[in-house]
Amino acid sequence: MAERLYEALLETLHIVAVAGLWTLVGGLVLGVILYVTSKTGPRPLAVLNAPLGLVVNIGRSAPFVILMVAIVPLTRAITGTTIGTAAAIVPLAVASIPFFARLVESALLEVQPGLIEAARSMGASVPALVWRVVLPESTPGLIRGFTVTLVAVISYSAMAGIVGGGGLGDLAYRYGYQRFQTEYMIWPLIILVVLVQMFQILGDRCARTLDRR
Numbered sequence: 576m577a578e579r580l581y582e583a584l585l586e587t588l589h590i591v592a593v594a595g596l597w598t599l600v601g602g603l604v605l606g607v608i609l610y611v612t613s614k615t616g617p618r619p620l621a622v623l624n625a626p627l628g629l630v631v632n633i634g635r636s637a638p639f640v641i642l643m644v645a646i647v648p649l650t651r652a653i654t655g656t657t658i659g660t661a662a663a664i665v666p667l668a669v670a671s672i673p674f675f676a677r678l679v680e681s682a683l684l685e686v687q688p689g690l691i692e693a694a695r696s697m698g699a700s701v702p703a704l705v706w707r708v709v710l711p712e713s714t715p716g717l718i719r720g721f722t723v724t725l726v727a728v729i730s731y732s733a734m735a736g737i738v739g740g741g742g743l744g745d746l747a748y749r750y751g752y753q754r755f756q757t758e759y760m761i762w763p764l765i766i767l768v769v770l771v772q773m774f775q776i777l778g779d780r781c782a783r784t785l786d787r788r
Contacts, residue, residue, distance in 0.1 A: 579746060580762055586660050587742035587770075590732045594667035595725050601672040602724070603717075605631065606679020607705060615684065617691070617701050634673030639731050642670055663740030667731050671724055678720030682713040715786040722778025726771050733767060743767055 609631070610616050612624035637645075643666040650665040651657050686709050694708045710717075736744020743763035751760030 576758065576762075579750070579759075580743075580766070583741075583743045583746040583763065584766060587729070587732055587744075587767075590660050590663050590667065590735070590740070590742055591725070591728050591770075594664045594671060594728050594732070597664070597668040598671040598675050598724055598728065599721060601668065602675030602721075603679055605672065605676035606683065607710075609676060609680040610683040610709070611701060611705065613680070613684070617695070617704055631673040631676050634669065635677060637670070639666070639670050639734055640737075642666060643735065658740070660741040663732065663735040663742070667728055667735065670731060671728050674727060675720060675724040678724065679717060682716030682720055683709050685716060686712045715782040718778055718782040718785065722775060722782075725774050725778070729767060729771055729774070733763075 605627070609624060609627060611618050612620040612627075614621075614624075634642075646666055646669060647657050649669075650662050653665055654661040656662050683705075690708055690712060691704065694704050699708070732740070732742050733744030733747070736742050736746070737748050743766060747760050747763040750756050751758075751763070
């Protein structure tokens with residue numbers, strides 16, 4: 576049992592790490608674009624903001640299990656399979672990127688307008704404004720948002736295990752549910768709770784350390 580738990584834990588950590596990296600990059604890029612092109616952003620552009628916002632909202636509102644099944648062709652095209660850890664990463668990233676993008680946009684919009692106006696009055700370009708002022712000032716909020724997203728990714732990874740995604744969810748489903756071995760239900764649950772608590776504590780500490788207020 577211990578060996579199976581260890582292997583499932585490694586699979587879960589691999590899934591969360593890779594999906595989390597794609598979520599961080601994709602969500603940050605989308606969030607910045609949404610912020611810059613919003614009505615109160617430094618470069619309002621409704622023709623881009625409106626459709627992009629619609630896509631993000633659709634991605635956020637789609638239940639993960641349904642989304643995972645709906646994008647099976649995309650998963651197969653990217654990974655060549657629809658089962659295993661590699662196949663679980665694709666729907667996890669697709670589901671998490673829009674979620675994190677909205678959190679990024681919210682964090683950027685909370686930056687004090689006075690700082691932005693001061694930078695613009697000094698002739699800062701939009702890229703310089705975002706890179707040197709907005710992102711540094713919103714770092715604590717971005718970390719908190721990413722922590723929340725990472726916790727969601729851990730939860731989603733367990734659901735992905737039900738359809739052969741590997742990891743602790745797959746172990747709990749195959750051995751705990753299908754074979755009625757209660758210990759295989761309890762221990763994956765305990766490990767997932769511990770993982771969530773660890774990531775939450777680490778994220779909160781990083782956010783507090785970088786908070787300039």
